[in-house]
Amino acid sequence: MKTVERDHFRQANFRRAVPALFVTAAALCAANAAHAAADDVASLYGPQPPANASYLRVLNASSQAVRVALAGSEAPQSVAPGAATRFSVLTQGTPARVSVDGKVLAEASGAPANAGDAVTVALRHDAQGWHATRIVGRYERADGLKATLRAFNFATGCSAKIGLDGNGPTVFAQVAAGAQDSRAINPVSAKLVGQCGAAASAALALPTLAAGDSYSLFVTGDAAKPVLSGVRDALAWPPAAN
Template identity: 40%
Template sequence: MPFFSKRARHAGAALLPHFVVAAVFSFGTAMPGQAQEGALSQLYAARPPAGSSFVRVVNPTAETLLVQVAGGPAQRIGPQAPATSYAIVAGGKPFVVQVGGKKAATLDVKPDSFGTWVLRREGGGHAFTAIDDTGDVPDALKAELRFYNLVPGCAKAQLQIAPAGTPVVRDVAPMSAGARSVNPVQAQLAAACGIAASAAQALPALQAGDHLSLFMTGSADKPVLTMQPARTDAFRR
């Protein structure tokens, strides 16, 4: 089975909300009976109202920080696990992000969107750069890899198969992302900036419909690749 699907896309693709998919972002294997039960539970589960959006924070720094988005669970994010789960917020209405138990920013996003907000130090506090994760409806028969270039000094980042160097996602500008649907197979991947490549990382055991975030941090001459499953907070009425 080939690794790549024929369908690849970048974060700038057509903006189509896919909340049903996002509400069940998770990793795991389901048997046919379990899948049917899961589909029924999703059908009758509480869902966000129209206009809801999904927001998470990524910390590309070398320190681990306690981050809370829109009153959701406080999560420690850093080198080993850079991203919070996606919080469900009301589009067009302000929400608060806390860092270390203190208010860091009041943000707002447009309705029906997905967004990753990249945290950085600014003066004595923190600031955030938005990356739009909204895209076309994922292929439920494939796994999705979403690759983020979080290195300001790398003009074009690439996610590639290691050690061959075959591109999976290429030409990703700083503070942006590219995505690709793949067959759920075993592979070693690396992040590259020019001729500099990170240490290879093995893909986790992916299943159809899984979503994996891959973050390139470090520097242009010493990139670092970190993988993390994409997850969504439970919707609270």
């Protein structure tokens, strides 16, 4: 083959190979980008519970510390007055069982919850011992662009209102006794007050909430003396290694 023909042949092969090289490189870049995006999502949300899981947590609405053990993923622990546990993750078919000071509390426990249900149990204490009230809602992922507030009314005889301290705007206009409500808000720092009619709680300072954060507000006490407390929502997941 003449030198000119050989050069022409090599150039033609090179022109055919270049587009293929670009396609291969583009495919590799796309695969790497997809893998990086998946890693970003995993790092953002972390390991997720099973899709058919339900959730259980305890709020200590008494004036004394209590030792609780929850069915599911959360470890036994001492819960201070006004504090709450993380949500324990219950696999499908697991009863929503709560033990208080080493004994199963029937009022706090129940049959397996439906997939996606979130059970919040408020504990109170009197001369007869421990008592519990349950509110069942749905566990939903927080809004990624806003903060989420969830309100739970455990106060007896009270249709609760929650608003900004100092006669500020209303955040929750009416939460019936034994019920819950939720709303998305722009990330903000504020002081909130719970009200039962004319009776008001002490002011509660919200922590600084960022987009994607979820925070629960609890109205406890009674219609004559409401108490407002709160806690960041958190999952006990993945389970701690033994």
